[in-house]
Amino acid sequence: SQQGEEDPQALSIQEGENATMNCSYKTSINNLQWYRQNSGRGLVHLILIRSNEREKHSGRLRVTLDTSKKSSSLLITASRAADTASYFCATDAGWGSNYKLTFGKGTLLTVNP
C-alpha cells in the first residue's frame, strides 16, 4: 500500500503563480523525496529531505518536512508552463520496512500560460 498521499489530486494555476502540493504519510520515515513526471515519461528526482531536516531549497523549489504531523509540502515559486506535470512524494520508511521507497498517487499540476 502507498505510504504517502498527495493533496490536492489536481491543481490548475496561471503562469507566474506559486504552486503548493502537500504529502501526508503514515509511519516514521528515513527520508522523503519528491519526483516529477511529465506525461508519458519516467520520473525525475527533484529533491530529497532527510528526517532530521525541516526545510530544503533547490532553485524555485522549497520543500518542508514536519515529522510531528507526518507531512511535507512542495512549493514551486513563479511557476512556468513547463512545470506542468505530475508530482509525487516518495517515502523511505527506514529500517522497519527495509528502506522501501513507496510513492503516493501524485498531484497533477497544470500551469496555464
Next chain:
Amino acid sequence: DARVTQTPRHKVTEMGQEVTMRCQPILGHNTVFWYRQTMMQGLELLAYFRNRAPLDDSGMPKDRFSAETPDATLATLKIQPSEPRDSAVYFCASGLVVRVGFEVDGYTFGSGTRLTVV
C-alpha cells in the same frame, strides 16, 4: 548526464507468452528498484535489490514474476506467463546507498517499458 536504460520501450504480446524487460542501471549505483505504474494503482513497488542481493520482492506476484540482477550492469524482470492484467508501464530506477539508510541522493528512473498483453 548518466541514464538508466530500459529495453524494450514498448512490448505487445499475447496472453501466455513470456516477457523479459531489461534495465541497465547507472554505473556505480548499488540499488535497483522495479515499479509498475497503472492509472488505477499508481506506482507499485515490485522488487528491489542492493549490491545485487534481493531485499524485498513482496510486491511481486511470485507465481509469474521474477526479478534478477545477473551482473552489476543488468537487472531483469520476467513475467511468465503474461496476463492482460499485467498491462502497465514498468519502471526501473537506480541509486547509490553508501550505508544502511543513507541514500546519497534520489533515484534515477528509466523511461519505462510499456507492456500491453492482449
